[in-house]
Amino acid sequence: MKTRSIIRPIIFLFSFLIISVVYILNPKIQPLPIYTLYMIFPVGAALIGLYTSRIYRFNNANGRAMILIADGLFCWGVSESMAYVSDNFITSASLAPSLLEVVSLIGYLAVGAGIYQGYVAAEIKLKQVNKSLLAIVLLASIILTIIVGYFCVYLVYDPSADIATNMVSVGFGVGDLTLLVGSMLMILVAREYKGGKLASFWVTMTAGFFIFLIADITYYDIFGEQILADIKPYTYNDLLWVAAYAVIAYAMLENYIHINEIRNKIKLKIQQRK
């Protein structure tokens, strides 16, 4: 059992390294095979999310947290898959990009609500939280909110564009802010489950969402033009998303496997009793 738990992160890391090497060695960005490789982790995360959401029920905060995050991941996976199909197989660009963006934004909404429910489920008593940790989290939240707010909301807003366009583009900025504040909350949540598997789950998820956030900001707000012009190394920004999906998928998978193992262990005890 222990050997398998060591092998799993190695498999994830090794897969990420293979994708990175293939990505870097490839002279042209995103031909079909590379794009297909990119899809492994988003689709993986979506599928694991789908399985995870079937475990829980919506009648308690922890269940709601898991279901909403899992559903958010599923939306992101669906959005990535739609982009994959649209970019590679629908040459007339008939699949409206806004549809992908709306599905992706619903994903942000679900993940944000899930993180909030995770915070509620942890029943954190702020008075008992280490004051230095709380100060660091608050300060980091304020500084990062200003940075993300400037790059992802203020700079993105275009007064000459129509409302729908602005809603989608600013929506991603707000989505990133949700991930940012959510990640900060998740640090407090993880602390509440100190020493338990659930703490590792939230820490790993935080890392994944943080990488996601960096990838979003660099793509949409800082190096977007260079990436679209296929200038290296900016185009390797995609690898940040691959890493984020890999980390998130890994966290979900570990949680799913842990619960499955508990169930199997108790089933074995019942059989032995008979």
Next chain:
Amino acid sequence: MEQTSKLQTVALNLISKYFGQSTAEVYGQFFSGEPDDVITNSLSEIMVDYVGEEKAKAEISKIMKNLAV
């Protein structure tokens, strides 16, 4: 017997909260007919492993308090 079934119910609610309904159903079969100490020990074991010692203690003492009321 009445007390045991109450303990089972609250223990299974807690298991359902953290490990899902299907896990709680399997535990329901396991708890059936088991004495209180087996139920609390099993619950404590999986809770400590999953949510950590402090949180597990807090959650279990909360349900025990509710049980005593």
